[in-house]
Amino acid sequence: MASMQDSLALKPSNDFARRTKILLMGTKRSGKTSIQQVLFNNLPPKQTFYIEPTKRITKHAFDTFIPLEIWDCPGDVTVDSLDTPLSEFTTILFVIDIRALYQEPISKLVEFMVAAHQVNPDINFEVFLHKAEKLMEDDKIEYYRLIHEGVMDRLADESPEYEQVPLNFHLTSVYDHSLQDAFSHVLHKLVDSLSFLEDLLNIFCSNTSSPKAFLFDTTSRLYVATDASPVDQATHNLCCDYLYMLNAFGPLFKSNMTNDSSPPDQSPSTPPPTAITSPSTSLASPNPIHPNIGPPTVSNLPKTLPMTPGSKPVFYPSASTSLSPSHPGTTLTYHLVTPHLALLALLPSEVYEMRRGLVEWNVVWFREGIREIWEVEREGRSGKGP
Numbered sequence: 001m002a003s004m005q006d007s008l009a010l011k012p013s014n015d016f017a018r019r020t021k022i023l024l025m026g027t028k029r030s031g032k033t034s035i036q037q038v039l040f041n042n043l044p045p046k047q048t049f050y051i052e053p054t055k056r057i058t059k060h061a062f063d064t065f066i067p068l069e070i071w072d073c074p075g076d077v078t079v080d081s082l083d084t085p086l087s088e089f090t091t092i093l094f095v096i097d098i099r100a101l102y103q104e105p106i107s108k109l110v111e112f113m114v115a116a117h118q119v120n121p122d123i124n125f126e127v128f129l130h131k132a133e134k135l136m137e138d139d140k141i142e143y144y145r146l147i148h149e150g151v152m153d154r155l156a157d158e159s160p161e162y163e164q165v166p167l168n169f170h171l172t173s174v175y176d177h178s179l180q181d182a183f184s185h186v187l188h189k190l191v192d193s194l195s196f197l198e199d200l201l202n203i204f205c206s207n208t209s210s211p212k213a214f215l216f217d218t219t220s221r222l223y224v225a226t227d228a229s230p231v232d233q234a235t236h237n238l239c240c241d242y243l244y245m246l247n248a249f250g251p252l253f254k255s256n257m258t259n260d261s262s263p264p265d266q267s268p269s270t271p272p273p274t275a276i277t278s279p280s281t282s283l284a285s286p287n288p289i290h291p292n293i294g295p296p297t298v299s300n301l302p303k304t305l306p307m308t309p310g311s312k313p314v315f316y317p318s319a320s321t322s323l324s325p326s327h328p329g330t331t332l333t334y335h336l337v338t339p340h341l342a343l344l345a346l347l348p349s350e351v352y353e354m355r356r357g358l359v360e361w362n363v364v365w366f367r368e369g370i371r372e373i374w375e376v377e378r379e380g381r382s383g384k385g386p
């Protein structure tokens with residue numbers, strides 16, 4: 001029977017009572033530990049080459065908008081050797097090396113799907129066809145099709161009812177941002193308040209003329225939510241690269257941040273320039289940019305907000321970079337909204353430069369909304385909620 005140990009690498013850093021459990025499994029050397037380490041432990045992709053084979057199930061805690069617990073399994077784990085009922089897991093993430101012979105992984109995946117479906121028909125099944133960067137575009141599609149068909153045929157052989165089980169396939173690699181994109185989609189299904197986060201992002205986009213905005217987890221570079229416009233791969237890659245760069249150089253600015261002399265509590269006492277009176281009413285009433293409101297000076301804008309009443313104010317840095325200097329131009333902006341989440345948005349450069357105050361006010365209201373939703377999510381998990 002497989003024994004378990006708590007990972008020392010990532011310790012739970014908050015008091016969330018219930019963690020959402022994800023079973024990370026698949027065949028040997030398919031890349032399970034690499035996925036976990038690259039996403040949640042900042043391991044450079046090239047270093048995954050030196051990862052030792054996993055001998056025992058290892059649990060990794062990670063706090064993003066919700067608290068996760070990722071169980072990294074050895075390649076030979078079976079339904080019987082897993083010392084925990086499958087009903088404990090919200091998601092089973094099955095990793096297949098896309099270049100490997102796929103009969104064995106398909107048999108194993110189907111075995112787990114059938115067993116899991118019997119104890120929890122609502123369990124999410126996600127398949128990562130991993131190491132996809134090794135294949136040419138056409139081959140990727142062909143292998144994807146073969147594996148997908150193979151799984152569906154085997155499920156149909158088991159019972160026609162399994163054909164209806166939702167099963168999501170993603171092409172992934174640690175060497176590009178496809179891994180972050182795929183895992184973000186896995187995460188979206190686990191966040192109960194996703195639609196409220198999306199509403200806040202839609203309102204932000206509408207108020208600031210932003211064509212695209214994401215709420216990113218800064219450490220893992222997973223996006224917790226995005227607005228309603230479609231995700232364009234190039235924009236997603238750009239945001240991931242920008243976050244990577246800010247994470248790499250952020251520590252240089254720590255000394256400036258700690259010496260920041262902003263007044264301690266400058267929570268917004270007036271609504272943002274789009275006549276939104278509270279984050280809750282704003283959910284129902286997106287407003288266009290108000291043409292008559294000029295930008296307030298940046299020094300008047302709130303820079304600090306306490307996370308919880310009575311706690312030390314936290315400094316929320318922001319950054320921006322011009323993507324295309326030519327007129328009309330686009331600017332990519334970054335605003336930290338909680339210690340671990342950041343709003344990344346594309347803005348017309350004109351809006352960012354001429355109406356900076358409007359943008360900043362909308363960030364403040366966005367931040368307030370996120371904080372409230374996060375509190376509700378947290379209370380729900382700790383049993384204090386309704």
Ligand SMILES: Nc1nc2c(ncn2[C@@H]2O[C@H](COP(=O)(O)OP(=O)(O)OP(=O)(O)O)[C@@H](O)[C@H]2O)c(=O)[nH]1
Binds near residue numbers: 031032052
């Ligand atoms: N080309 C390529 N190689 C990868 C990728 N991800 C992981 N690898 C390599 O795959 C090998 C196995 O990775 P691991 O993360 O140890 O795989 P695992 O599934 O945890 O292995 P076991 O614990 O032994 O089952 C390593 O040499 C990694 O460098 C990827 O996206 N692309």
